[in-house]
Amino acid sequence: MGRDREFEREFRRATEAARAHDAIHPPAIAASYDAGSRKVRVDLSNGCAFIFPAVLAQGLGDASDDALARVEILPDGHTLHWEELDADFGIPELMAGVFGTRAWMAEMGRRGGSSKSPAKARAARRNGRKGGRPRKAVGKRGTLS
Secondary structure, X not given: OHHHHHHHHHHHHHHHHHHHHHHHOOOXXXXXXXXXXXXXXXXXXXXXXXXXXXXXXXXXXXXXXXXHHOOEEOOOOOEEEEOOXXXXXXXXXXXXXXXXXXXXXXXXXXXXXXXXXXXXXXXXXXXXHOOOOOOOOEOHHHOEO
């Protein structure tokens, strides 16, 4: 009898903890891929939706539309899974802008910083007319400060 009561108490605690977690991080109730825009859409239990370009996520950029369309939500409701691509992404992490490993994110940042656009070219020209990028101050012993 005592074991049954203890189990019920633990089960209640776990259920309450899961509800509290889901209130902060609503689980996904649907996930889909749109081949026209090459974006993944995730619908959450609170009525919100989150959409991201597949190309941003590590391992999804070169995947076929058919493979991307086979997105699943794992039973926890907080993970997207592509069996064929051997790819899993936590939904809270995706919503925070984490689309892969640290190395992947660093490479994405490097690519973004080196992109060429008319707006970036205009900004560089304006900066050049002002004398270019300000020099860093050199402190004692020749170190940058």
